[in-house]
Amino acid sequence: MTNATAANPFFRASTLPYQLPPFAEIREEHYLPAFEQGMAEQLQETAAIGASTESPTFANTVEALERSGATLRRVALVFFNKTSADTTPYLQELEAELSPRLAAHEDAIHLDPALFARIDALHAQRAELGLDAEQLRLLERYHARFVRSGARLDAAQQDRLRELNAEIAAVTTAFEQNVFADTRAAALVLDSAEELAGLPEDEIAAAAENAKSLGKDGKYVLSLKNFSNQTELASLADPALRRRLLEASLARGIESNGPLAIKAAALRAERAALLGFDSHAAWEVADQTAKTTEAVEGMLGGLVAPAVRNADAEGAALARAAGVDVIDAADWQYWSEKVRKERFDVDASALRPYLELESVLRDGVFHAAGLVYGIRFEERPDLTAYHPDARVFEVFNEDGSRLGLFIGDFHARESKRGGAWMNELVQQSRLLGQKPVVVNNLNIAKPPAGEPVLLTWDEVGTLFHEFGHALHGLFSDVTYPSLAGTEVPRDFVEYPSQVNEMWRDWPEVMATYARHHLTGEPMSPQLVRKLQEADRFGEGFRTVEYLAAALLDWTWHTRAADAEPVADAVAFERAALERWGLAHPSIPPRYRTGYFAHIFAGGYAAGYYGYIWSEVLDADTVEWFRTNGKTVRESGEIFRRELLSRGGSADPLTAFAAFRGRAPEIEPLLKRRGLTA
Known part of the structure; x- marks a missing residue:
């Protein structure tokens, strides 16, 4: 072993609790050698499996x-969390090189004929192998993955597939890095x-602090979400x-990323055709719970008219309040708050003193997890994370047994991409x-030192939502890493996180965390009720905003490979929204093409529909929690055992039916979103 090898912390399993990566030892120069050795090791391992003379x-x-791939798994999980949460110019360059x-590394495995022959043979005789349910599920998932990755294509087709996959990886990485740069600019x-x-x-103080962190002392900076x-x-x-703020938000990325979006969509369409599908969307949903493009279009399309009707009613109320004929897009949120305050006596800014981050985290999110699942959290300042803002908590089951580690990294910074997300650093197995x-x-704005971190009601919802993903990972109880935690279909993965949002305004939970940060006075029950009523007022806007983004994604990715090339991304976007009846003058899509990183840089291409698809299960589950006659703790144990712990080891809808007693x-x-007749 060379000195360089011995010094690289990725070349051995971590000796820290729970194999937490040794962040204090990791340096930028460790990543590339670890990736290169990790890929080489896994290719040797998989080649040996394929070349085995044993049956x-x-x-x-x-x-x-x-x-296989232990070194590669260790470095990749750390690296891609780091490039999202605390990147540097070097890491961005390295990501562009590595993508x-x-x-190509994935293709080398999935297109290995000897390896696929063994998997194919096992799959053909799977009923006679005596496998347990999880093993059978894993075998079926491997077989599907290889076939969907081109294992049945001929040599020339596989060569073209390799080219397409490399091009798509390069384009999507460039798109993500442009979003990062353009959003800051x-x-x-x-x-x-x-x-x-x-x-x-x-x-205002946070805007001043933001300016200071960007080297603009004495100024005030509003960074974009x-x-x-x-x-x-x-x-x-x-x-x-x-108006300036909204225009800056809507315009970003279109010049740099419009051509990349066009290219990514075209490359994906060609790949889908090569694999025997009419479109990328058809290829994508075939492996999801939706199964067909018709199912997705039927659901999304059926929601448009009632959603627009609700939004127009809201918009008319705002226009009357503003004294105009039609409310401007830049004014919608402002007048929405005015109407909420007048109609429901709810002032969003007046709520924030009751929503202090530490209280929401410990007395809200953690308290709810204890109430529902019996778990508890203990902060571990002795364990070092990847950034000083990231805090490490050890998680224990009700009986005191150790469950895992949770890392909370809550604040915005120049080196972090926008949005909110969950990552795994070690997979349960x-x-x-x-x-x-x-x-x-x-991405919560960081106030000056010593000042409280006061949240908006939406940020509280985001905290509970992302923690639902964390619970999905923490509660995983499977044998195989490919089936652990959030390794489930994309249109199912948001479901557990959406369910966890219910605890935000659960009375017993709110009573513990929604307290004035100075006086300790609890938020009044009357205000809580008004807040829930006020939330329903904006449901039309939120549904139209979401559907516009979901159907924009869908239109980009239902294009056939032989369709006429897209010349202009803005014109394509406009036509797509008009086609679906969602070119609303006052409600832009939640994401426009130029910064729609979910679909052009993440894993949601032809999958953004999954949020509302999952919400069907979520709303049904919330009703079950409220009406099943069991205690919250009893219900939580059933939900954990039958669904959250299963990861991808069972068919998702079968797991849903196991605890719900029926299909969703x-x-x-429809009732929640105000879409009933």
Whole structure:
């Protein structure tokens, strides 16, 4: 072993609790050698599996594949969390270099004929192998993955597939990095606090702190969130500034990323055709719970008219309040807050003193998890995470047994991409003897030192939502890493996180966390009820905003490979929204093409529909929690055992039916979103 090898922490399993990566030892120069050695090791391992002269068995083929790539798995999980949460110019360059190489590495495995022959033989005789349910599920998933990755194509087709996968990887990485750069470049720099009239004082202080961190002392900077309608639009008193802010949000990325979106969609369409599908969407949903494009279009299309009707009613109320004929898009959030305050006596800015981050986290999110699942959390300041803002908590079951680690990284910073997400640093697996280490990343503005971190009601919802993903990872109780935690279909993965949002306004939970950060006074039950009523008022806007983004994604990815090439991304977007009846003058899509990283840089291409698809299950589950006659704790144990712990080891809809007692029904969702007749 060379000195360089010995010094690289990725070349050995971590000795820290739960195999937490040794972040104090990791340096930027460790990543590339670890990736290169990790890929080489896994290719040697998989080649040996394929070349074996022994007859294929589950143990010497499928289980051997699950054990392969240990070094690569360690470095990749750390690296891609780091590039999202705390990137540097070097890491961005390295990501651009590695993305096509990793795509080629995956192809080398999935297109290995000897390896696929063994998997195919096992799959053909799977009923006679005596496998348990999880093993059978894993074998079926491997076979599907290889076939969907081109294992049945001829040599020339596979060569073209390799080229397409490398090009797609390069394009999507470039798109993500452009979003990162363009979002930062589009931030509004203001000279005085007076220009920010209407914003709460702590948000103005956070804008000043943001400016200072960007080297603009004495200024005020409004950095953009990753979605279209910036949260400050609800408070800023100056209509011209509101317009500037929304225009900056909507315009970012289109020049740099419009051509990349066109290219990514065309490459995906060609790949789908090569694999025998009419479109990328058809290829994608065939492996999801939706199964067909017709099922997705039927659901999304059926929601448009009632959603627009609700939104138009809301818009008419806002226009009357503003004294105009039609409410402008930049003014919608501002007047929505005015109407909420007048109609429901709810002032969003007045809520924030009751929503202090530490209280929401410990007395809300963690308390709810204890109430429902019996788990508890203990902060571990002795364990080092990847950034000083990231905090490590050890998680224990009700009986005191150790469950895993949770890392909370809640604050925005220049090196973090926008949005909120969950990552895994260590996947749970009985085969590998691993317990989970999961991360939640949010982008909450950081106030000056010593000042409280006060949240909006939406940010509280985001905290509960992302923690639902964390619970999905923490509660995983499977043998094989490929089936652990959130390794489920894309249109199912949001379901557990959406369910966890229910605890945000559960009375017993709110009573513990929604307290004034100075006086300790609880938020009144009357205010809570008004808040719930006020939330329903904006449901039309939120549904139209979401559907516009979901159907924009769908239109990009239902194109056939031989369709006429797209010449202009903006024109394509406009035509797509008009086609679906969603070219609403006052409601832009939640994401426009230029910064729609979910679909052009993440794993949601032809999958953004999954949020509302999953919400069908979510709304049905919330109704079950409220009406099944069991205690919250009893219900939580059933939900954990039958669904959250299963990861991808069971068919998702079968797992749903196991605890619900039937297939999902859509009526609770329609009622929640105000879409009933």
